[in-house]
Amino acid sequence: MEFKSNYGLTFQTIGFIFQFVRAILAPWRTEMTTNKFDNASPRQIIEAMAEGMRRQGDGCTDRHLKLLGFSQSHLDLYGDAAREMAMAKAEPLSKVRVPARRAA
Template identity: 50%
Template sequence: MQNQLGTTPEAITHSMADAMRMTGDGCTERDLLLRGFTRQEILRHGDAAREMALASSSSSIRARVHARRAA
């Protein structure tokens, strides 16, 4: 059975960033542990995943605001 969270550092980081976005503001280490990430993965990939999640959610917000103005 393949790990759904990823097996490469890039895949784990992307999965963790997705989990952070889905959880929303206030995502904690416990939230990530409950989603199947290990403490070691959180320590190793957490910072990069947080940056990725923030960058992605910022671009989504800009796109949504822009769409509202156009309507």
């Protein structure tokens, strides 16, 4: 005895549709769940985190950084160094220009 729904779908066709949708979504799921900083050096992680902090601005939280792909362990290990780097890059360097005649 074979089951048929009101729409004429059997268990076999439902199973096929499920496998088809799963095959389409599989690359997207693995891309979203993998960490893009797996092969990065600590210096690269700190620089990327500092740049993310600078882009976000004053209201940057750990949630914003997690959305960028950083894990909690990355935040714990490199957060302070990245904050220092972001602050150093954010401070404008004010250079005073003096004409050459006055400088001498």
